[in-house]
Amino acid sequence: MTAPRARTRSGRRPGNQDTRSRILAVARKLFAQNGFDKTSVRAVALSAGVDAALVHHYFGTKRQLFLDSVDIPVDPTQVIAPVLDIPTDEVGRHLAEAVFSVWESPHRPAVVAAFRSAMAGNEPTLIRTFLVEVVFRDLGPRVDEPPGTGILRMQLVASQMVGILVTRYILEFEPLASLPIEDLVDVIAPTLQRYLTGPVPG
């Protein structure tokens, strides 16, 4: 009896890993160079020397290819999107809870690593592209009241959440780092609420 050959997380045979890795490496390079919009699945396929259909077979959509190349374990847009259908005066709290449901999970190290990598680079990074071209653009229009304020609202929310990421998980300031998550949500939610629905310039 021989053990079955190991399978990757996606359930595909390891024999395909070389091609898959090559596609990912090319995608990472092109997305970083040209951003999300200006990088096509076709261009990635061409540069990796494979058929575009194979890229779709491995990764599904261009968005999923991008998420895999950014190495973000969870799509923030999917985490946040349902929150924005919540009654307006509750949205700050639900948004905080949604983000912490990822950050307080086993995904935290990946999130922190992605953030650190964004801080180390001097050029626009994949994370930046991801937030600007994907997250803000997806979610900004949902909080665009009065019209034209949506993107800034999302960025103000990002500023507070990023600050918690830095102070709680990286610098580990006490007592902030040990604050029970319900208490942290209580104190952060009104800030997000005001950024999302309160007065902002522009």
Add this chain to the structure above:
Amino acid sequence: MTAPRARTRSGRRPGNQDTRSRILAVARKLFAQNGFDKTSVRAVALSAGVDAALVHHYFGTKRQLFLDSVDIPVDPTQVIAPVLDIPTDEVGRHLAEAVFSVWESPHRPAVVAAFRSAMAGNEPTLIRTFLVEVVFRDLGPRVDEPPGTGILRMQLVASQMVGILVTRYILEFEPLASLPIEDLVDVIAPTLQRYLTGPVPG
């Protein structure tokens, strides 16, 4: 005619620079290893092979030696301290203005560099030591109402300000990065105000 010998910013002759640099290097190492409290001027002098009086001659107080070794151009405690004597319901706005008076000045690159260096390290850094052992401890007691909440209040303020530093100066999100500073103060000040004087856990 010969040009006068160049002088350092501090006006001292370059001949002293070797000793001064050596003291700084030792200080940086000891402060990073042992923190602010547990590092004495005497220990720095001993390790640098000079007399403690010489350290005081070059750097003044231990606090100033620390600031010089952290390479922070402005002492945040001095920037913030006067703000906290302001009428309580105005303190958020004045605090935001005080911090931005440094960050929107030619000191910005030094602040950003210090922050990036803190993000890159995996161990407690000088910046962390500086905030925890100097800034929070100096200013926490001034906003310690009800008693025991002061340090957390300062850390929540730090979380919002750090988040602005990241999103405005490093990731350069637009429109946030180009927002006139008065508008940014308008939108951030109520957040700081609530963290400083509003309800917090504990």
